[in-house]
Amino acid sequence: MNGYIASVLLVLLGLGVGSLQAASVAKPVCGGTTSYKNINLVVPSSPPRECEYHIGAYSKYVCQLRIDFAMTLAQPTLEKDETTGLSYAECTSDYFEVNGLRLCGVETWQHIYVPFNATDGVSTVDLLLVLANRAGATGLPTPSWDMTVTQLECPAGASVRSLDMEDQAEITIESRASTIKDGFFVAPPGCLQYFPQAKGVVKSFNYNDGAGIYPSRMNYAICFRRVETTSLLTIRSYFFNVGAETSASNFLTDESCYRSGSSNDLDADFLMVPQATLVDSNTHATYFCGATDKDVVIKSNNPGPLLVLFNSDDIYKESEAGFAFTYTVA
Template sequence: MAIVKFSTLLLLFTISQYCVADVLRTARQQGPASIFTLGNGEQCQGSDRSTGGVCLLRNQCNTQGGKAIGYCGVFGTCCSLNACDIRTNTKVAVFINPPLDKESSGLECSYNIEIANNNVCQMRIDFETFNLAPPTTVEPVENVTQRPGYMCKNDIFRVSNLHGNSESLPSLCGDNSGQHMYVRVNASINDRSVRMDFKLADRISQPNLPQATWKIKVTQLECFNTLGKYRDGILDAITAALPATPFTTTADRDEYLIAPPGCLQYYPDRAGFFESFNYNRGAGPYIANMAYATCFKRSSDVCGIKLTAASFNMAYHDDSNLYVDTDCKANPFVQGQPQSEDYIFIPEAQTADGLRGSKFCGNSAADAIIASTPPGPLYVYFHSDNLVTKDVPEAGYRFSYNVLNNCYVK
């Protein structure tokens, strides 16, 4: 009888906390925030309703080098991390460029994101705003048809896993607002922090370079652990309103965003857009020496994906055919010669007019509807070399996509 009474009281206490939390929760704080999650690291807005930050306790904000721009929850401070050399371990962190002018250019700015708990398996880095100097190559030389590819030489953004990530993460520059990337982490092997570095060129000696700006959201994503699988029913209702413990996890909320292994980018929605880095509204150019996979969610009812190019303009190896497969990659017997090997690989691809191929380059995907129906994961793979050919544009691509549950191209 005592156990029944205790359970009833505990359930009533839990329900009352939900009600109190709902009353105290502001419109900009919908979601997991409650009176128990003080400084929960979720996104918030400052008092001006336009500047974004993360919800932290005031001492957390000060410790991480942030600036209080408003309030959130009951005791939380909306904290803007618009400084350099910041260290944080919040689930969500938003980093904004410090005030920059010609006198402060030539800046090196670093952010260290430490793993919040052992359930964290990935970090998703969203470039809400990302404008750096574009990639560059050497000036054309008369009678020389080829030169090195477009590289990040003035402004450079790098992500590194401080404990030896085996995956190669590309350096970025140019216009990448709206893009994102994933970083894999593993706390069980002391893989406990990720570092983001900006290195900016001096604007005094190069006044024509654009001003650098960024706003980057980093979200720590949790995978299910053994205990997480048992959070259901009344235990879930009770623990969801309590402070974080080894029995509570946000893995159920994060599962939608968890990327398959080997994917630099991941789009879990059933429809959307994706584009090459520094697509720059079709002006490009894409960055040299890239090699990465962009992946899409494949649920049980999905048989493939439909891709429609809003723009597609890449270099090519040979123009004697239709800019597919062997036209996009040099034969191994002649690899010693400088020849373009830029392409996007789309497995088991077929266009609406019947063209089949896997590697697309030149303008082969322009104005085409492409269905990809592989037996395994849904992905495309982008490869760029370190070579620019005279009069051959390298603007890049932008696709719309829709996952298919009927794999007949219309």
């Protein structure tokens, strides 16, 4: 796994986009604290029920953490709402938690961004892994994780940093000299995932080759790098199974993706693509749901930030295995 990440970073170097790999990489154990720029977190041979890592700011210029990770944890649990009697999927047996976000199941090199505004006095971010009791025949998988954490630095005045240090006398973060070469990887504010390369693959959390289920109650932005000449985002979905109000074996859009009678756009499961066009039918749509294993091509030419949004409500339905698509920014 470590070799895979190293290979990706070497490719990026060859493309001239800079490297996130420093000369040394910290490898703290459970309960450890580190303020290195580059950090590798690996499951110990006998993991405790709770494993917490404390990430201290590398410098006052730190604005984000990028966490690339592979992990195998227990699948989301189907819990039942006592009021409605309906089920929802939640990470309760095992989970990885940071900044209020919980993930579980099987991930093969996913990534997330975590705000880390050192300029505003935030000095530590905690990463927590919690495991269920595996004594006896539990049927739970052997837990594993391999995470690469990179502290990204931003210049003063960047939108993901505060302008001024408050109560500087109380802040003990070292003011290291920095040439700040992380700009290519810094995500726009509000993006949980960011893909700076011009092409790649995007998958929902716990996709697991279409065999997983995504957690309920998610609402996040997936962002792409836009340059001055960018005019189009093209998405080619090759797996799509996102809950719809009606039982479906095909791709659905807009009104079909909401529960009838609801005035809340978040009261449904969907992938939202601003100013989108379905290429095959040349029809316009914004919200996408339903189920299909056929290739579906969507193009978006919206101005401003280049992104798609994913939302899952608090009701689990059978058609909630997730999505996988390739993208091209041109």
